[in-house]
Amino acid sequence: MQSVNQYFLNIYIAIKSVLIGMSITFRHLFTKSVTVQYPRERLPIPGTSRNLLLNKIEDCIGCDQCVRVCPVNCITMDTIKVFPEDDLGLASDGSKKRLWLPRFDIDMAKCCYCGLCTYPCPTECLIMTDEYEYATYERNDLVFKFTDLDPIQIAELKEKDHIRSMEKEKKKLETAKQAAAKPGKNGGKSGEGT
Amino acid sequence: MIQAEYYNIFVKIIDQLAVLDFLPPVWKFILASVIAALVFFHVIAIFALVAIWVERKVAGHIQDRLGPMETGWHGVLQTLADAIKLLIKEDIIAGGIDRRLFVLAPVIVFMTALAVFVVFPVGENFIVSDLNIGILYIVAISTLVVPGIIMAGWSSNNKWSLFGAMRSAAQIVSYEVPVGLAIVCAVMAAGSLSMQTIVESQAGGFWNWFIFSKFPFGFIAFFIYFVASLAEINRTPFDLPEAESEIVAGYMTEYSGMRWSFFFLAEYGNMLAVGAIATTLFLGGWQTPISLLSFIPGPVWFTAKTMFLVFVHIWLRWTLPRLRVDQLMYMCWKVLTPFAFVSIFGIGLWMTF
Amino acid sequence: MIGKDIIFIIFAVITVGSAALVVFSKKIIYAAFSLMLSLFGVAALFVFLNADFLAAVQVIVYVGGILVLILFGVLLTVKISSDNVISHLSQRIWGSIAAVGMFVLIFIAITRTNWTILDKSEDVVYYPQSEAIGIQLLTNYILPFEVASILLLAALIGAMFLVRPENK
Numbered sequence: 001m002q003s004v005n006q007y008f009l010n011i012y013i014a015i016k017s018v019l020i021g022m023s024i025t026f027r028h029l030f031t032k033s034v035t036v037q038y039p040r041e042r043l044p045i046p047g048t049s050r051n052l053l054l055n056k057i058e059d060c061i062g063c064d065q066c067v068r069v070c071p072v073n074c075i076t077m078d079t080i081k082v083f084p085e086d087d088l089g090l091a092s093d094g095s096k097k098r099l100w101l102p103r104f105d106i107d108m109a110k111c112c113y114c115g116l117c118t119y120p121c122p123t124e125c126l127i128m129t130d131e132y133e134y135a136t137y138e139r140n141d142l143v144f145k146f147t148d149l150d151p152i153q154i155a156e157l158k159e160k161d162h163i164r165s166m167e168k169e170k171k172k173l174e175t176a177k178q179a180a181a182k183p184g185k186n187g188g189k190s191g192e193g194t
Numbered sequence: 195m196i197q198a199e200y201y202n203i204f205v206k207i208i209d210q211l212a213v214l215d216f217l218p219p220v221w222k223f224i225l226a227s228v229i230a231a232l233v234f235f236h237v238i239a240i241f242a243l244v245a246i247w248v249e250r251k252v253a254g255h256i257q258d259r260l261g262p263m264e265t266g267w268h269g270v271l272q273t274l275a276d277a278i279k280l281l282i283k284e285d286i287i288a289g290g291i292d293r294r295l296f297v298l299a300p301v302i303v304f305m306t307a308l309a310v311f312v313v314f315p316v317g318e319n320f321i322v323s324d325l326n327i328g329i330l331y332i333v334a335i336s337t338l339v340v341p342g343i344i345m346a347g348w349s350s351n352n353k354w355s356l357f358g359a360m361r362s363a364a365q366i367v368s369y370e371v372p373v374g375l376a377i378v379c380a381v382m383a384a385g386s387l388s389m390q391t392i393v394e395s396q397a398g399g400f401w402n403w404f405i406f407s408k409f410p411f412g413f414i415a416f417f418i419y420f421v422a423s424l425a426e427i428n429r430t431p432f433d434l435p436e437a438e439s440e441i442v443a444g445y446m447t448e449y450s451g452m453r454w455s456f457f458f459l460a461e462y463g464n465m466l467a468v469g470a471i472a473t474t475l476f477l478g479g480w481q482t483p484i485s486l487l488s489f490i491p492g493p494v495w496f497t498a499k500t501m502f503l504v505f506v507h508i509w510l511r512w513t514l515p516r517l518r519v520d521q522l523m524y525m526c527w528k529v530l531t532p533f534a535f536v537s538i539f540g541i542g543l544w545m546t547f
Numbered sequence: 548m549i550g551k552d553i554i555f556i557i558f559a560v561i562t563v564g565s566a567a568l569v570v571f572s573k574k575i576i577y578a579a580f581s582l583m584l585s586l587f588g589v590a591a592l593f594v595f596l597n598a599d600f601l602a603a604v605q606v607i608v609y610v611g612g613i614l615v616l617i618l619f620g621v622l623l624t625v626k627i628s629s630d631n632v633i634s635h636l637s638q639r640i641w642g643s644i645a646a647v648g649m650f651v652l653i654f655i656a657i658t659r660t661n662w663t664i665l666d667k668s669e670d671v672v673y674y675p676q677s678e679a680i681g682i683q684l685l686t687n688y689i690l691p692f693e694v695a696s697i698l699l700l701a702a703l704i705g706a707m708f709l710v711r712p713e714n715k
Contacts, residue, residue: 011529018514025256025513035260224554295580327677330603334590337611341583344618348576360622367615387677 045130050113052131053106055146059092059125062099066117066126074110075117078103080161091123101147102154108134109142204230204322230322234311242462246273249508256512283451288351291448295349300449300456302342307463309335314470315390317480317492328389329377332471333370336426339460340366343435343445346457350448358444361519362435365425368526369432372422375534379415380404380475382541393479400483405476411540416476418530418537420503423472425522427464429507431514432522469503470496477503555595562588579617586610600677 036043045051062079080100082088088097118126136142149157204226217225247262247270254261262269287293313328315321325331340363347359383404384392396403404412425432436444446457473479477499480492517525561584568581586609593602684692 007528018510021513022509025509028258029252029255031258033255033258033260035254035258037260037263292576295576325599327599327603330600330607330677334603334606334611337607337615338583338587340611340615341580341618344615344622345580348618348622356622360619363615363619367611370611 045132049130049132050115050128052108052129052134053111053117053144054127054129054131055104055106056125056127057101057104057146057148059123060101060104060146061091061095061097061123062101063122065120065122069116069120071114071116072110072112074107074112076103076105076107077101080157083160083164091125093123095122100149100157102149102157104146105143106146107143109139204233230312231308234308234322237311238308238459238463238466241466242459243273243277245462245465245504245508246276246458248505249511252505252508253512256509277455280451280455285452286450288448291351292349295345296448297453299342299346299349300453300460302345303339304456304460304463306335306339306342307460307467310467310471311463313389314467314496315393315474315479316496320493321390324388324390327387329381329387329392329471329475332467333374333377337370346449347445350445352448354441354443354447355445357441358435358437358447361441362428362445365428365432365435365522368523369422369425369530372418372526372530372534373426375531375538376415376419376422377471377475379408379411379534379537379541382538382545383408383412385545389474389479393474393481396478397481399485400478403476403478403481408541408544411537411544412476414533414537415541416472418534419472419475420506422526422530423468424507424510425526427461427468429461429465430511431517433516434519434522437516465504465507466500469500469507472503473499555592558588558591558595561585562592575621576618579614579621582617583610583614586614598676600680 062077064077064079067073067075067077078101080102082098082100086100088100091097113128115128118124118128121127134142147154208222208226208229250272251261251268253259262272265271265275287296310332312322313325313331315324343362343366344359347355347357347362350356380392381387384395386392386395396407401407405416406412408415428435434440436446441447446454449457473496478495479499480496482488482490482492482495565581565584565588569578569585572578572581586605589609590602590605593599593605
């Protein structure tokens with residue numbers, strides 16, 4: 001008898017739960033949907049969110065700290081020391097810019113969005129922006145180049161830098177030669193020393 | 195109750211066209227049949243286009259989403275776009291399958307969905323063929339779907355397909371019993387197998403529909419028919435044959451493109467058919483619920499009732515989770531079948547006294 | 548009436564041709580599916596004989612029941628990977644003797660039956676048969692009907708008994 005009761009109870013519970021479920025879904029049929037029609041509507045992104053990196057290159061002093069801290073090595077930086085005749089002006093925090101930056105590339109395909117590079121930046125020129133839609137067709141297009149120098153300028157600078165380094169080398173050689181020209185004194189001294 | 199001739203609206207229309215007088219009657223009949231088949235093919239296709247959109251919208255709103263929104267006004271053209279995509283898709287026939295049966299299976303499955311439409315009494319004078327054995331014809335045709343599904347599952351040479359086909363066949367064969375018994379209830383109340391006669395015997399207001407007039411037996415029979423027919427057409431919560439989370443897509447796993455969409459068309463055609471059968475048997479077919487509303491023509495009532503049942507199908511699909519196989523069989527043999535016998539017995543008593 | 552004859556011939560060819568395929572096909576699954584076509588063709592021939600109820604029952608019982616049972620047997624007994632479900636040719640002599648005997652029996656039955664040939668010139672009015680069959684089954688043939696139902700019930704109970712677990 002008990003199993004018969006259980007049988008009818010089961011049927012009753014099944015029908016009741018189906019009806020309850022149907023009433024719930026029917027109510028939800030008319031509740032406002034939570035969908036955000038993405039390309040047309042957007043949710044505001046939080047202020048601390050980490051997205052596309054941006055380097056305000058005119059403020060960058062080329063201190064290399066971001067390159068060193070990056071855990072995935074996605075920042076590549078080339079620097080050229082300024083020549084005595086150049087004046088690059090001051091960065092926003094008042095420090096003097098002493099380096100040309102012919103190359104400041106961030107490979108966003110490698111970037112892991114840890115944000116570590118933005119903290120050590122002394123002039124706060126490397127920041128995370130709000131931009132998060134920068135899908136590209138080519139992987140190379142994800143390498144963002146921030147230098148403000150055009151290729152001709154870069155070539156000139158490199159040439160100039162090359163000449164400078166050659167001169168330096170020459171000077172070094174000359175000093176070495178001069179040092180070698182007075183071997184006796186030098187050698188005697190060292191000989192005395194030992 | 196006995197009808198001496200088969201009434202066919204398409205034959206009548208063609209008979210009235212003087213242009214076709216040179217044709218012998220048999221050819222006229224064949225022409226009428228071809229036209230009827232084409233008409234109902236398009237009915238299924240257009241219904242599927244609309245129903246898939248409605249289903250996706252209902253699914254979306256039930257889950258507090260929006261559903262398709264981009265193609266056309268609120269995404270109405272989404273299904274059309276999908277259909278075009280399916281049409282231009284590559285027709286993939288994998289290696290190692292039984293090509294002949296593979297090609298034949300969707301045809302058989304769709305054919306059964308289409309052939310059922312012959313006997314639906316859409317309106318007072320609108321029925322393709324008022325067969326005297328109408329409802330029996332429907333039962334006979336819908337059994338043909340089982341070999342079609344087994345054919346699809348076997349020829350795919352794929353374990354999921356075979357499992358899906360086995361489940362589907364077992365499920366359909368089992369649920370044919372409560373479906374048949376529920377149909378018998380309506381047939382007993384009407385005293386005829388002809389669809390048009392069944393509708394006519396429910397005339398005169400909604401309290402004469404079999405769902406209400408033989409309360410509670412009619413209601414039980416309607417309920418059993420509705421639940422069991424859901425299982426017959428493999429709709430959720432009885433969609434074990436195509437359970438995505440278990441057996442990929444069941445017997446449809448290896449199909450793609452147009453062949454797959456024929457299975458899909460058959461599924462939606464079956465939804466329409468099952469709704470139409472339930473409407474005819476229990477909800478008074480094209481009869482108006484109150485005589486006040488009799489200015490609205492019969493086909494509109496028939497379509498409205500059928501669409502309401504289709505909506506309930508969709509509504510249920512997005513409410514209930516899938517049943518387990520043993521629960522499915524428990525429900526069929528231990529709940530629906532005994533209650534169907536009870537309601538047959540009750541209606542028998544009702545008709546006697 | 549030539550159109551009707553053509554339709555009849557089409558269905559007859561389908562029936563006989565697929566029946567031949569059932570016999571001669573090596574793959575059992577092909578034989579099973581051709582059997583479906585053959586049974587369906589027989590149903591169509593029943594329609595030609597003005598036996599609509601019988602046609603529907605033919606499809607329900609044979610296609611929906613027997614054929615599905617055969618298909619289940621094939622599906623459950625054969626590994627899906629081995630595609631060669633071949634029916635072998637064996638027992639030629641006994642088989643041919645049985646076939647010829649069967650043919651002779653049926654032939655005699657056909658020739659001895661007193662066929663009434665309908666007059667083709669007048670339009671034959673077809674009367675539906677389901678009601679007549681129902682009345683006959685519940686009056687004149689009530690005993691065979693009940694015996695058949697008892698047989699089916701016995702089969703049902705037997706099947707239930709067979710699938711029961713041993714310990715219960």
